[in-house]
Amino acid sequence: MEILAGIDMIGYTAVKEKKSQVFEELMTYQKRVFLICLGFSRNASDAQDLAQDVYLKAYKNIGTLSELSRAKFWLFRIARNTCLNFQKKHRLDRISTFEITQKIKDPQAPESEMIHQEQLHLLKGAIQKLPKKQRDVFVLKEYGDLSYQEIAETLNIELGTVMSRLNRARQAIKEQIKGDNNV
Amino acid sequence: MSEYIDLIQKEKEEALRDYRGDSFRLCLNKKIAEDSKPSRSYVQWFRKPVFAGSTILFIIFLGWLSTKYFLPSSKVPESVRIKNTFVQLFSQHETILNQSPLQVELDAEKSAIYEFEWSLKRVIFSIQRENAPGEDIVQNLSKVLQNSAVLLKAENSKSGELNI
Numbered sequence: 001m002e003i004l005a006g007i008d009m010i011g012y013t014a015v016k017e018k019k020s021q022v023f024e025e026l027m028t029y030q031k032r033v034f035l036i037c038l039g040f041s042r043n044a045s046d047a048q049d050l051a052q053d054v055y056l057k058a059y060k061n062i063g064t065l066s067e068l069s070r071a072k073f074w075l076f077r078i079a080r081n082t083c084l085n086f087q088k089k090h091r092l093d094r095i096s097t098f099e100i101t102q103k104i105k106d107p108q109a110p111e112s113e114m115i116h117q118e119q120l121h122l123l124k125g126a127i128q129k130l131p132k133k134q135r136d137v138f139v140l141k142e143y144g145d146l147s148y149q150e151i152a153e154t155l156n157i158e159l160g161t162v163m164s165r166l167n168r169a170r171q172a173i174k175e176q177i178k179g180d181n182n183v
Numbered sequence: 184m185s186e187y188i189d190l191i192q193k194e195k196e197e198a199l200r201d202y203r204g205d206s207f208r209l210c211l212n213k214k215i216a217e218d219s220k221p222s223r224s225y226v227q228w229f230r231k232p233v234f235a236g237s238t239i240l241f242i243i244f245l246g247w248l249s250t251k252y253f254l255p256s257s258k259v260p261e262s263v264r265i266k267n268t269f270v271q272l273f274s275q276h277e278t279i280l281n282q283s284p285l286q287v288e289l290d291a292e293k294s295a296i297y298e299f300e301w302s303l304k305r306v307i308f309s310i311q312r313e314n315a316p317g318e319d320i321v322q323n324l325s326k327v328l329q330n331s332a333v334l335l336k337a338e339n340s341k342s343g344e345l346n347i
Contacts, residue, residue, distance in 0.1 A: 030207060035195055044198040048207070055211050056218065116193070123190050142191050173187055 019062050022071050026058055029072060032144050033079045039143030040083030040135075042124060050086055054079045076144065076154040080136055119177075126176035134169035141166055272324050302328065 030051065037050035057078050065074055127135060136155060140146045146154065151162045306323045 027208070030204060031199065031202065034202060034207075035198070038195065038198050044201055047198065048202070051207070052211055052214060056214050059211075059215055060218070116190075119190055120194060123187055123194075126187075142188070143195065177187060 018068065019065075022065070022068050023059060023062055026071055026075050027055070029075060030055070032146075033075065036076065036079045036139060036144040037083055039127070039139030040080070040087065046086070050083055051079075053086075054082050057082065070153070073150065073153040076140065076146065076150070080140070080154070084132075122177050123173070126173045129176060130169055130172055134165050134172065137162055137165040138169035138173070299328070 033054050034047055034051040037047035037054065038044060041047045041050055054075070058075055061078075062071075065071055127138065130138060137151055140151045140154060141148075148159055148162050148166075151157075151166075152159045155162070157165075303324060
């Protein structure tokens with residue numbers, strides 16, 4: 001009985017160590033996670049808070065992770081869901097880039113900076129206007145630098161679907177920015 | 184196409200410039216530590232009502248157990264009721280006998296005692312068989328006893344006539 005308990009304890013410790021090891025491995029993706037959060041949010045400060053939330057959720061729920069080999073995709077999925085929840089909570093779809101707009105109106109800022117901020121504002125607005133599925137693929141690709149395969153694994157969709165959604169998203173962004181510039 | 188890609192690239196570079204990996208880890212560790220320990224207010228909120236609730240439930244359970252095992256069952260008052268009925272019955276019977284002009288000497292005849300006993304049993308059994316709780320046992324027994332008294336008197340007079 002004691003031997004069994006000992007084996008069980010060893011097994012438990014091994015699993016715990018393994019999960020701790022996986023979490024440490026997940027920490028190596030913190031910049032990617034931060035950038036994904038940047039893509040979904042309105043500024044770097046929000047992105048940093050969101051990235052913290054993502055890792056906190058990952059830490060809490062790492063016990064539910066069945067396939068440790070797929071932990072990376074699980075983490076990206078948490079990042080995407082956390083950002084979407086944040087957007088819902090703060091209604092970023094409607095008041096997307098208030099802070100950027102304020103910067104553009106700052107008379108002390110140099111002209112080049114103002115132009116850059118205005119373009120960024122347009123880009124952020126265009127991303128927010130994308131349909132949800134296209135936005136997910138676009139942010140994961142352009143901000144998170146994920147490969148097509150990684151995006152497919154993260155969102156549980158086909159590779160072809162990733163490509164087509166990304167293509168449509170890019171077109172929509174291009175048209176949106178073009179249209180806004182013309183206005 | 185490259186216009187917005189450059190824009191995104193620039194935004195990312197700027198964000199990463201301000202990004203501090205070490206402070207990110209420190210802050211995360213702090214949040215994890217805070218999240219791991221349960222808050223005091225939560226413990227207080229949780230413990231008091233749970234303790235009070237479980238104590239009340241335990242007392243209710245003990246009360247239920249004691250009523251089940253220590254209090255007399257519903258059959259006991261029934262037996263008391265029957266006993267009282269018989270006490271009342273005999274006192275009433277005695278009154279009837281005293282008031283009656285026909286004095287019955289019960290101890291004189293064995294058969295009369297036997298008949299008296301069976302009269303009582305018949306009434307009680309019939310009430311039990313018919314399941315009539317509303318039936319007045321005292322009244323019924325009184326009638327039977329009166330009848331038996333009359334019968335005994337008649338029998339006695341008959342035997343007296345024969346003896347003559």
